[in-house]
Amino acid sequence: MRSRQAVIVGAFNTRQARRLDGETSDTVTSAAIRGALGDAGLDVADVTGVNVLPGLDYQNGSRKFGYAMGIPYFWAGRAMPGAASVLEAATAIEAGVTDVVVLAAGEAGIHQDAASTAPWTRPSNEFIECWGLMTPAEFALSAKEYMHRFSVDPAKVAHVAAVIRNNGARNPEAVYYGRGPFSAEDILASRMVADPYHLLDCATTAEGGSALVLTTAERARDLPGVAVAVLGGGSESWGPSYTHPPTYERVGMLGRDAADRAFARAGIAREDVDVFELYDNFSWEIIRYFEAFRYCGVGEGPDFVAGGAIEVTGRYPVVTDGGTMSHSHTGESQRIQRVVQAVRQLRGSSAANQLPDPRVALVAALGDVVLLGRQDSR
Template sequence: MPSSARRAVIVGAFNTRQARVLEGETSDSITLTAIRGALDDAGLRVADVDGLNVLPGLDYLNGSRVFGYALGIPYFWVGRAAPGPASVVEAAHAIEAGVCDTVVLAAGEAGIHTDRAAVAPWTRPSNEFIECWGLMTPAEFALSAREYMWRYSVDPVQIAYIAAVIRNNGSRNPEAVYHGRGPFTAEDILASRMIAEPYHLLDCAMTAEGGSALVMTTAERARDLSGRGVHVLGGGSESWGPSYTHPPTYERVGMLGRRAGDRAFAQAGLARSDVDVFELYDNFSWEIIRYFEALRYCEVGEGAAFVADGAIEIGGDYPIVTDGGTMSHSHTGESQRHQRVVQAVRQLRGTSAANQVADARVALVAALGDIVLLGA
């Protein structure tokens, strides 16, 4: 166990402006804007930073090193985990082990100008199953959703309700790309065109441009800063794959995140009922049910009933995706996973731009098999 002085704390959280297209911006420039914003929020300078996990665009290999050099940081720890919960947990481990003291996590994407008539470029990587047979991301994720709905006799209206809740959260959020687009009903979701059965257009994430960043440091350093820190209480990460080459059957992906969630709650010493807000990666509507079942909030096959009747709305027992998520707030390739953490931090600070959950003290952030628990 690390000493209390070295426990990891998030002290800076920032999203740039999000838009369908950010004219005049590049992935590098919008990521730099996010970093500056997060450091300002933390009350720290570049000179304080000795750890980086930076992903401009999709430059997984060199992003941190390029930015470290450009920012003038002579030597620095480099994180390798994917943005969002996984990178937060990795950075927390590094800080608590004394490998580094202050870490910037950032990602951004702009200047892509995605063909709006097609799915996003990152959902159709060069692969024989995509180029020949069309197994792009929406089709891949639809397979397990359709199998689940058949297996447990789920009405499509129950799935569409989830998308309506998330999009309505975004409609109320002035920072969301789709602010003011709503309200939606389940019937509105089902009336949108089919993309990959059972997913209609409004069941799916959009594409957008923007950046997001976080700053983490030790509890000891955080005490000297003026902002309100958010503690990393526990986390876990697991994966499966390789994607696009093996069928994502329900048996393969349905419980993704279960063991990671068990580890996160055990580390935090919390019960499931202690969580006040759920910032879940909402790439497709059924995934919300999958999260709640995998994380043991309800039995397998009971998720559709569990989320019904206002349970996941603001004011319900399990409020989800409070900024509008990838369906309504933004979807920027990878930085949207950081946005899940940024929104959790804002909820715990009581500074959400909309849909503030009253007295939120514990937040769960989940992105596929990556889980982190945060506490005010």
């Protein structure tokens, strides 16, 4: 094991719901932090670093929460919540920059206008706002181009959404628990949002918070829970979305180099991964990940995910909590949920869809990738 090997020792989601009456982004985020620290067996006084994003407060969330938590001086991470912030915190911990890091985000009370799409889907600038662009249309552009180029049967893309939503339908913690089962035909029968994406191809919106606690493997030996090691990671950005066109040529291979680096650092092979907790904001993105990460050739993804391959009982199970389509999507903290679910799978404590003895999880969101592994030698 590496010196100062970074491990996840706490992982927690608050209750997720379409509406959490009386809650705010700050209250759900702080509840998530308490939950994750409790899960880790640590106290606020142990924390030396934070990366916290309450609501959409991208500028000041960490400093506000670090101060509010009473930490005199703290390392403040700046990566986006989820795989990116885990990789950044793990890197800082392994470099000796900080010791115990809380990563958290949460959202409540922001999306109130039912006539409009969620606020985080409507960024404004002078070259997009006038064209009626929002997140589903943005992501539809590359999916449309890909499906045109490879003459993809829409049912093969819809199949991905059906699998993920069915995972959520079995998860009592999912906002859409019991909603299902869905077939690809059901997905295609839902109303169109932005071609090729139907309503059921897209993420939902909800409220809730999520948090993680990371520290060193040495420190984790004294803690009660099962630690999950950050084996490796990578992080790629492609430019400002909502400004420059996300054509397939630009975004299709986003995350490939990140995955290459993650596997190289971890010293494991693609086939060593047991579960794939991928950011499922839109159905085709799952196909894109498997191609970008070299699990199959470019253009082969629709067949790769077909049949039972990505179901819980398959060789490449994806998004086992139901993801953003069924479990919850909260603005930004949903990307932490992917990590929480990976940790729970590796610990054997998933609320549903528990895999038999998974040892390695791949978590990815857009161009950010981390590989997580259960720590056995304790």
